[in-house]
Amino acid sequence: MRQLSFSLAINEALHQMMSSDESVFLIGQGVKSPWYVGNTARGLFEKFGPERVIDTPVSENAITGAAVGAALVGMRPIVVHPRMDFMMYAMDPIVNEAANWHYMFGGRSSVPVVIWGIINRGGEQAAQHSQALHSLFAHIPGLKVVMPSTPYDAKGLMISAIRDDNPVIYIDDRWLYKIEGDVPEQIYSVPIGKGIVRKRGKDVTLVSASYMVVESMKASELLRKEGIDVEVIDLRSIKPIDELLIFESVKKTGRLVIADAGWKTYGMAAEIAAIVAENIFDELKSPIQRVTLPDVPAPASSALEMVYYPNATHIVQAIKKLLSGKEAPWRIKSVS
């Protein structure tokens, strides 16, 4: 199949959706300047013009709110925040307005907006330029949150997000942008709320999303050489989350490790651990492990960045730790 980079897969989704649906437009900072949003906006301005590709002032709150308003009356806007840290000024239109609208007005209107936030970290840019804040949005009823890890899903989920009648938070990671993969040339969708097994395995279930899937695959490869057979699940959507896929896998392996690029406390990994513990606790042979950021802001110095971001090594360590414990502590207790 044709190969495309992650960022150009997004670019293709935007081109095709804007061509096929006149209500779709792209708005945000830097959309006219290809270097600022990677090359995800390449050629859009030239093709669709300033009415549909709108480069905005530094006004995240008003621009996102305006997209919500436009979505309410007939448009399908895509608002891009080239760095999701700056999206915090848009919390009101996202959380108070978009997320609540359909419910609050008794289901009589809807807000089909895509709010696209890019995780852009590393490179010693420090705490205000490094955050992976997906869990904040996944907490909010009324929002859907998708996090692709492959070029195929990057395109397919963007298309699904645009077509969805609900506000969808589309979150991607700059660290994925150069990855190449199979991408069909036609328009296709990847269902929101459906995860996928990236690698089958029987010893332990490893759940992750977005860039952490890359590290998870690396970890599973390293462990394979040591005879440990990991099943890797790519969530693709973190809300709604594909519970059944996780449950099926954990029932098979009896062990769960979650790798997340966000913080540990109250985060995505915590949620997955909770739903597994709530629903299939008896299937677990050992405690659940989380591989996440430590609960501290992002540091600038390379010396600190090196230990800050979770990677395949951390995942390998977590899985080994989990497999080295003979039984879950509560099982030992119940035996004695």
Place this chain on the structure above:
Amino acid sequence: MGITKQKAIELYSVMVKIRMFEEQVQDLYARGMIPGLAHLYIGEEAVAAGVCGALEREDYITSTHRGHGHVIAKGADVRYMMAELFGKTTGYCKGKGGSMHIADMAMGILGANGIAGGGLPIAVGAAFSAKYRNSGQIVACFFGDGSSNNGTFHESLNFASLHKLPVIFVCENNLYGISVSQRMHQPIQDIAIRATSYDMPGVVVDGNDAVAVYEASLKAVKRARAGEGPTLIECKTYRWRGHHEGDPNLGARYRDREEIEQWKKRCPIKRLEGRLLEERWLSRRKMEEIQKAIAQELDEAVSFAQQSPYPAPGDIFTDVYVAG
């Protein structure tokens, strides 16, 4: 009210120091020795020098992503700045902040901010505190033309004026927010006119004229200290480098080379040099001495930074909360 000889020499020295610091950073960045995002202030030195020249040591400033000039003008130590840029543990923020985040509470430097428009409310709050404590301090708040479109600008000006807070809003209009020209991001030319909506004086000054910036700031300082409230000062200026180091061709992808060259002819340092020579306040020889002394100070700063240790891995967990 003219500028004194002593003040003029001070502004000159500050501008030269900023320029030379930034040129040093530019060089270190090009050689791969400084990472991260370095947004240089070259070309805009008169703004920081003029504004901070009108402040007292006890006064506060808030700064931006393009903050090296502001903090040098307010008295930051270039050794700790350089160490911070290198990500060393001896830096102002122990290597946790980097280029965009220099703070020195002892010098009233409340912190450079990576969020465009993030500093405005913080300046207002500091001014509120100064007023509440009756301390006589004032706050100078730096921000760019691009950031003046953030809601924080409007909300902050309104609140500060409503409460007659001792703050000076200093808009550095360098005609661009990243690659977006002012024409493309706001329908007005003079951001200062927005002061009218908030019932405060709005002044436009030549931001490449340190003396003009200084004099406008003095007036605003006086007004603020007298309890009469805030002022908005718009300084028209230009950045010579790209948005940050690594922005190719000095940003020539979105602005004319001709435009860049024109602005370079209006070098704020050359301009004050002219005045200093004309008034016979400072000879060429004395200027060279000043430059030499600064060069030495910067050399020492670089050595200090290079010789300093990196933070230990465990330091990642320190300073998340105030201890105790």
